[in-house]
Amino acid sequence: MPSALYAVLVTGPSMAPTLRHGDAVLVRRGGRAVRPGDVVVGVFRSRPGLLVVKRALRATDGGWWVQGDNGLVTDDSRAYGVLDVQGRVVVRYWPRPRWRFRYPRV
Structure with missing residues (x-):
């Protein structure tokens, strides 16, 4: 299956300081497997209607x-x-791209 990119708007403070409310990110569905430390987009099994951006731990x-x-x-x-991952965040593109920015690994 080929990988696909799609945009997601971050809402709320849970990923600060890495991502802030109002940031827009590109998410890759497919591609390489998720690794601990990656910033991912997905849905919790207990809250299937809520799409979230979080850091994968294990x-x-x-x-x-x-x-x-x-x-906090x-x-x-x-x-x-548990979260079912739908894709991996590859870049924040709004506001002002941080060129060569890599999300820190845990």
Whole structure:
């Protein structure tokens, strides 16, 4: 299956300081496998109607245990369990691209 890019708008503070409310990112569906430390987009099995952006920590139960970069916000796997990943964030393109910016690995 070929990989596809699509845009996602970040809402809320859970990924600050890496991503902030209002940032727009490109997400790659397919391509290389998700690795711990990647910033991913997906849905929690317990909240299938909510698309979220989080950092992948470890593979578990056929999905991923994820956490936001803002430790004060706990709307991640600590509250909702396993995430089914739909894609991997490859670049933030709005506002002002950070050229050569790589998301830090955990």
